[in-house]
Amino acid sequence: MAYDDLRHYLRALDAAGKLHHIKRAVDKDWEVSAVGKRVFQRIPDEKRPALLFENVKGYSIPIAAGVLGASRAVYAMALSAEPQQIMERWEQALRNPIPPEIVDSGPCKENILTGDAVDLGKFPVPVWTVGEDPGPYLTAPQVCSIDPETKQRNVGTYRVQIKGKNRTGLWVGETQNMQLHLRKYEARGERVPVAVVLGTEPCIGLCSVAKVPVRQDEFAVAGGLRGKPLQLVRCETVPLQVPAHAEIVIEGWIDPAFREEEGPFGEYTGYMGPPGASHVIEVSCITHRNEPIYHAFISQMPPSESSTIRGFGREMGIYKHLRQELGLQVRDVHLKHSGGSAAFLAISMKKDYDGQARQAMWGAWAIEPSLGKITVIVDDDIDVRDTFQLEWAMSFRMQPERDVYVARDTVAVRLDPSIGDLDVRQDAKQKMLGSKVGIDATKKHRYPPVSLPPKAHMERVDEVWEGYGFSD
Numbered sequence: 001m002a003y004d005d006l007r008h009y010l011r012a013l014d015a016a017g018k019l020h021h022i023k024r025a026v027d028k029d030w031e032v033s034a035v036g037k038r039v040f041q042r043i044p045d046e047k048r049p050a051l052l053f054e055n056v057k058g059y060s061i062p063i064a065a066g067v068l069g070a071s072r073a074v075y076a077m078a079l080s081a082e083p084q085q086i087m088e089r090w091e092q093a094l095r096n097p098i099p100p101e102i103v104d105s106g107p108c109k110e111n112i113l114t115g116d117a118v119d120l121g122k123f124p125v126p127v128w129t130v131g132e133d134p135g136p137y138l139t140a141p142q143v144c145s146i147d148p149e150t151k152q153r154n155v156g157t158y159r160v161q162i163k164g165k166n167r168t169g170l171w172v173g174e175t176q177n178m179q180l181h182l183r184k185y186e187a188r189g190e191r192v193p194v195a196v197v198l199g200t201e202p203c204i205g206l207c208s209v210a211k212v213p214v215r216q217d218e219f220a221v222a223g224g225l226r227g228k229p230l231q232l233v234r235c236e237t238v239p240l241q242v243p244a245h246a247e248i249v250i251e252g253w254i255d256p257a258f259r260e261e262e263g264p265f266g267e268y269t270g271y272m273g274p275p276g277a278s279h280v281i282e283v284s285c286i287t288h289r290n291e292p293i294y295h296a297f298i299s300q301m302p303p304s305e306s307s308t309i310r311g312f313g314r315e316m317g318i319y320k321h322l323r324q325e326l327g328l329q330v331r332d333v334h335l336k337h338s339g340g341s342a343a344f345l346a347i348s349m350k351k352d353y354d355g356q357a358r359q360a361m362w363g364a365w366a367i368e369p370s371l372g373k374i375t376v377i378v379d380d381d382i383d384v385r386d387t388f389q390l391e392w393a394m395s396f397r398m399q400p401e402r403d404v405y406v407a408r409d410t411v412a413v414r415l416d417p418s419i420g421d422l423d424v425r426q427d428a429k430q431k432m433l434g435s436k437v438g439i440d441a442t443k444k445h446r447y448p449p450v451s452l453p454p455k456a457h458m459e460r461v462d463e464v465w466e467g468y469g470f471s472d
């Protein structure tokens with residue numbers, strides 16, 4: 001089923017018992033962040049709901065958070081799929097994108113604010129790492145831009161710092177697709193038109209945080225994911241198109257040659273990301289629906305919504321590359337939440353011959369050069385999402401001297417605090433390079449039988465489990 005907009009999707013989450021309404025008045029400047037973090041710490045993944053803060057002190061606008069990635073089940077709901085179909089859904093959408101259609105108008109035009117009426121302060125933008133962040137940040141912006149030469153679109157989620165009523169900071173990492181656009185505009189000496197979209201049907205948000213190949217349009221891949229074209233409308237003050245049913249659209253311009261201090265910001269690694277000189281958006285117009293809903297991602301210390309949505313969005317790119325392009329018999333690819341869904345990659349596969357584990361490492365690093373600082377390859381009998389099984393394979397199917405491989409001068413995991421001292425700024429060149437360790441924890445020779453009771457005996461015990469006095 002294709003959801004029409006965020007509201008339609010929230011109703012579906014509600015009907016499935018996956019949306020928790022918080023009616024108590026909350027403070028956006030400290031409480032939203034603390035509640036979000038506690039929800040991730042106290043409620044296990046299988047029970048964790050998305051959140052709707054209905055009563056934000058001083059605002060009439062609710063905050064929806066965790067709605068794309070409170071859990072694996074919520075992520076699957078965003079795709080209208082079962083959790084075990086997530087990879088397959090992505091594979092199909094990348095192979096069969098559905099281009100968006102342009103319509104004349106849409107609900108996002110219900111209110112059009114220009115000139116003095118532009119005021120970002122009207123939205124309840126939370127402060128996330130209180131006492132450390134310099135102010136409120138948009139964490140779920142879908143930043144839309146186009147290539148000035150090819151007109152290829154890009155949509156990416158990059159942190160946006162609120163700096164005034166019509167001014168924001170924007171931090172786009174060096175390897176991100178939008179950088180290609182920024183560099184081209186800078187070389188042409190032209191301003192960059194940009195639109196920051198907040199609150200849409202869920203598939204755009206999932207594409208915005210996923211490594212969609214640079215030549216593919218995120219709006220078309222989102223169309224492929226939902227099985228129906230997205231509807232786009234033209235912006236008011238910039239030559240861009242945005243989802244017609246978006247809750248809020250912030251239009252503006254970037255001077256690509258200008259940089260200003262941005263950050264520090266509490267990051268997905270679980271540490272503060274350092275400040276640096278970064279881009280600025282001068283806001284030219286805001287359009288929004290009547291009674292808009294403000295959408296935020298819960299990020300910072302993992303596990304978080306950010307590690308869930310980035311994890312799946314990146315795993316699928318590696319999975320597709322290893323299986324489709326390299327023809328490897330890969331069972332699963334998992335970026336561990338403890339590594340912020342970036343630093344720690346585990347891959348299970350059936351080897352055709354010795355040495356293929358290294359091919360899988362290199363394949364993963366080639367397609368996603370900043371990910372997998374620690375990459376572990378295991379046999380296909382190991383469930384890489386089960387940390388105990390992964391550690392068991394590393395403990396007894398690997399010899400460090402033979403099976404550990406270090407690659408130097410590789411693209412670093414962005415924001416990895418182990419790269420440099422505290423005074424190394426975000427824009428420093430040394431932040432770009434690091435190294436990787438590949439661990440081949442597959443069996444290299446014949447193994448003894450496992451020391452478990454026979455399967456038939458275990459199944460007989462399961463059948464009469466309560467008979468032993470255990471309740472489930």
Ligand SMILES: Cc1cc2nc3c(=O)[nH]c(=O)nc-3n(C[C@H](O)[C@H](O)[C@H](O)COP(=O)(O)O)c2cc1C
Nearest residue numbers: 156157158159171172173176177178209210211297
């Ligand atoms: C909550 C959240 C915040 C993010 N913030 C940033 C950011 O500030 N800068 C950045 O370069 N990437 C950030 N990312 C990662 C990008 O969204 C991601 O790498 C995406 O693939 C970028 O789009 P692109 O591939 O079109 O460049 C963030 C992801 C999430 C989930």
